[in-house]
Amino acid sequence: MVTYILRRLLMLIPVLIGMTLITFSIVHLIPGNPAQVILGETATADAIANLEKTMGLNEPYFVQYWNYILDILQGDLGTSLRSKAEISSEILPYIAATFELTLFAMIFAIVVGVNAGIISAWKQNSWFDLAAMLIALIGVSMPVFWLALMEQWIFAQELGWLPAYGRQDSKDPIAAITHLYVLDSLIHLDFARAGTILKHLILPSIALGTIPMAIIARMTRSSMLEVMKSDYIRTVRAKGSGQFLVIYKHALKNAMIPVITVIGLQTGVLLGGAILTETIFSWPGVGRYVYEAINYRDYPVIQSGILVIAFIFVMINLVVDILYKKLDPRIKY
Amino acid sequence: MAEAILELKELSTHFFTDSGEIPAVDQVSFTVHKGEVVGVVGESGSGKSVTSLSILQLIPKPPGKIVNGSIFYKDENLAKASEKRMKKIRGNEISMIFQEPMTSLNPVFTIGNQMREAIRIHQKVSKQTATEKAIHMLKVVGIPRAEDIVNEYPHQLSGGMRQRVMIAMAMSSEPSLLIADEPTTALDVTIQAQILDLMKKINKEEQTSILLITHDLGVVADICDRVVVMYSGQVVEQGTTREILKDPKHPYTQGLIRSLPKLHGKEKKLYSIPGTVARPRKDHIGCRFAPRCEFAFERCFKENPQIYNLGEGRESRCFLHSKQEGERLKDVTTNT
Ligand SMILES: Nc1ncnc2c1ncn2[C@@H]1O[C@H](COP(=O)(O)OP(=O)(O)OP(=O)(O)O)[C@@H](O)[C@H]1O
Ligand SMILES: [Mg+2]
Numbered sequence: 001m002v003t004y005i006l007r008r009l010l011m012l013i014p015v016l017i018g019m020t021l022i023t024f025s026i027v028h029l030i031p032g033n034p035a036q037v038i039l040g041e042t043a044t045a046d047a048i049a050n051l052e053k054t055m056g057l058n059e060p061y062f063v064q065y066w067n068y069i070l071d072i073l074q075g076d077l078g079t080s081l082r083s084k085a086e087i088s089s090e091i092l093p094y095i096a097a098t099f100e101l102t103l104f105a106m107i108f109a110i111v112v113g114v115n116a117g118i119i120s121a122w123k124q125n126s127w128f129d130l131a132a133m134l135i136a137l138i139g140v141s142m143p144v145f146w147l148a149l150m151e152q153w154i155f156a157q158e159l160g161w162l163p164a165y166g167r168q169d170s171k172d173p174i175a176a177i178t179h180l181y182v183l184d185s186l187i188h189l190d191f192a193r194a195g196t197i198l199k200h201l202i203l204p205s206i207a208l209g210t211i212p213m214a215i216i217a218r219m220t221r222s223s224m225l226e227v228m229k230s231d232y233i234r235t236v237r238a239k240g241s242g243q244f245l246v247i248y249k250h251a252l253k254n255a256m257i258p259v260i261t262v263i264g265l266q267t268g269v270l271l272g273g274a275i276l277t278e279t280i281f282s283w284p285g286v287g288r289y290v291y292e293a294i295n296y297r298d299y300p301v302i303q304s305g306i307l308v309i310a311f312i313f314v315m316i317n318l319v320v321d322i323l324y325k326k327l328d329p330r331i332k333y
Numbered sequence: 334m335a336e337a338i339l340e341l342k343e344l345s346t347h348f349f350t351d352s353g354e355i356p357a358v359d360q361v362s363f364t365v366h367k368g369e370v371v372g373v374v375g376e377s378g379s380g381k382s383v384t385s386l387s388i389l390q391l392i393p394k395p396p397g398k399i400v401n402g403s404i405f406y407k408d409e410n411l412a413k414a415s416e417k418r419m420k421k422i423r424g425n426e427i428s429m430i431f432q433e434p435m436t437s438l439n440p441v442f443t444i445g446n447q448m449r450e451a452i453r454i455h456q457k458v459s460k461q462t463a464t465e466k467a468i469h470m471l472k473v474v475g476i477p478r479a480e481d482i483v484n485e486y487p488h489q490l491s492g493g494m495r496q497r498v499m500i501a502m503a504m505s506s507e508p509s510l511l512i513a514d515e516p517t518t519a520l521d522v523t524i525q526a527q528i529l530d531l532m533k534k535i536n537k538e539e540q541t542s543i544l545l546i547t548h549d550l551g552v553v554a555d556i557c558d559r560v561v562v563m564y565s566g567q568v569v570e571q572g573t574t575r576e577i578l579k580d581p582k583h584p585y586t587q588g589l590i591r592s593l594p595k596l597h598g599k600e601k602k603l604y605s606i607p608g609t610v611a612r613p614r615k616d617h618i619g620c621r622f623a624p625r626c627e628f629a630f631e632r633c634f635k636e637n638p639q640i641y642n643l644g645e646g647r648e649s650r651c652f653l654h655s656k657q658e659g660e661r662l663k664d665v666t667t668n669t
Contacts, residue, residue: 231436239451240424253441329486
């Protein structure tokens with residue numbers, strides 16, 4: 001297992017190099033002189049020349065790239081043009097916000113999706129199966145922003161059960177430690193606050209989790225149906241085991257192998273920051289961070305934001321590969 | 334003769350598919366006695382697997398359904414038994430092993446895990462005891478390094494080893510009856526012989542009755558006390574192995590025996606029955622073998638032959654046995 005993980009990590013090196021090459025070239029793909037773009041049209045030639053020098057823009061490309069890599073390896077993601085703050089520390093709370101939301105959205109998607117898929121396959125063509133698959137079909141084809149607005153209208157505005165915006169009560173902000181607010185409030189042993197923070201998570205989690213939930217339900221169902229036909233399931237039944245053991249032990253572990261890929265992919269998509277949903281729910285996540293940077297032409301932030309999102313994607317892939325290996329002993333590399 | 338342990342009476346299992354009702358098993362009757370090895374032979378598609386799966390109610394339903402007949406296991410009709418009761422029978426009273434050793438074990442659990450499970454479904458023992466029993470059973474079926482094998486996954490074993498694991502698993506609850514559906518078909522010849530020897534040993538030492546499904550008469554000659562010959566879902570002939578091999582009565586059985594390769598024979602070309610097995614159909618009229626039978630006459634295409642009881646437990650489903658055709662039958666059997 002350890003050698004497997006090490007090998008997977010080694011295989012990541014070319015991927016990471018490719019990623020940095022792309023983010024590096026973003027600055028150079030901007031039409032015109034980057035220093036000029038950064039300083040604006042009114043800048044003097046002197047100021048531009050100065051900035052070029054401090055940014056190292058007059059060096060050859062490979063030297064620039066080399067410096068860029070060295071900076072990244074030291075955890076230096078550059079400075080925001082707008083706030084003049086270090087991006088590496090500025091971006092953390094945003095990543096934490098997106099991470100927390102993704103976590104809850106995926107828990108919702110996996111718990112509901114996998115179980116609905118299992119029961120649908122188990123009771124194939126029953127009313128449950130038909131209803132679940134209809135909901136799943138609606139789920140994948142429904143626009144997320146519409147679902148989000150509907151949720152806010154019904155559960156926040158009309159019923160007043162749940163908050164519609166933000167991560168917490170704005171009048172009483174938390175003293176953040178990890179910026180994962182649920183975790184932070186638990187560290188503070190402030191359970192009442194944990195409750196309010198969880199309430200804030202419900203609506204956006206459902207809005208974001210619905211598409212993955214529907215995809216996971218459909219994948220689980222078809223994968224389960226396939227596995228249930230296999231010879232080894234017949235063997236388990238011939239041993240005299242009950243339906244529960246057949247389904248939840250033998251069939252599920254095999255059926256989850258393809259579903260894991262989908263879960264990983266969907267997690268990656270959500271972690272990339274869902275700009276629309278984050279905007280509707282005023283959720284201060286990476287999606288919004290990068291989106292605002294684009295509006296302000298804050299190139300270093302765009303560059304580093306994309307790099308971080310891509311990096312998270314790659315890490316999710318690594319986790320999926322490790323889970324694969326855990327589920328399927330036949331995998332060798 | 335010893336008491337009957339399994340008795341099929343006019344068992345019919347049909348599949349209800351989009352292209353119509355398929356009588357895959359049609360009025361099948363035979364008996365397995367205590368300590369006996371009974372072979373079921375027939376070409377591919379003759380309904381051997383469906384018969385054996387029906388006994389444990391393991392046919393996929395839908396589309397399959399036992400539409401008629403009874404399956405008596407020690408005076409209990411399994412065709413009418415509840416699922417709850419069947420769970421107690423499967424793997425405990427009657428065990429089954431399958432044709433496909435490569436895919437019959439779950440690839441994502443260790444051998445030990447799957448064997449322990451088989452043991453603990455029916456016996457209230459600790460995990461530790463179950464592991465010890467699993468190792469013991471693996472040794473009984475002749476698996477070397479049994480202590481290591483329990484921690485390995487199916488893909489790490491060869492086909493022969495996997496089939497041994499299946500047998501060990503099937504025998505772990507000391508069943509009275511073992512149903513083996515072509516246990517050696519997927520294996521090469523030397524491994525085949527080893528597995529058959531193992532089954533003989535189990536039959537002798539544990540007094541386990543065995544219902545052995547095969548399409549290989551050589552296997553039958555080697556290990557079976559009695560044979561049931563199936564064709565297109567029906568039993569066409571049955572009797573003791575000796576009698577059937579020496580003096581086959583049904584033209585289909587004769588064809589099967591003629592197509593056996595003879596080691597010392599002078600024949601240049603291997604005989605094979607012309608044509609292929611007809612897929613069983615509900616609306617079939619006449620003998621199902623008639624289109625391929627060299628002795629078929631008018632009546633064979635018009636009526637379905639009944640089973641003729643030829644005495645001493647021998648049965649044959651062929652119009653050649655009706656009195657007026659008796660002479661012709663004699664010619665046939667002396668010629669082969
Ligand atoms: N799930 C199913 N749905 C429809 N028909 C089936 C199904 N399973 C079996 N049958 C039909 O039952 C008939 C008998 O099949 P069976 O598997 O019992 O043959 P067999 O004698 O075991 O052959 P083989 O030697 O190839 O294993 C076949 O004609 C097949 O079409
Ligand atoms: Mg078969």
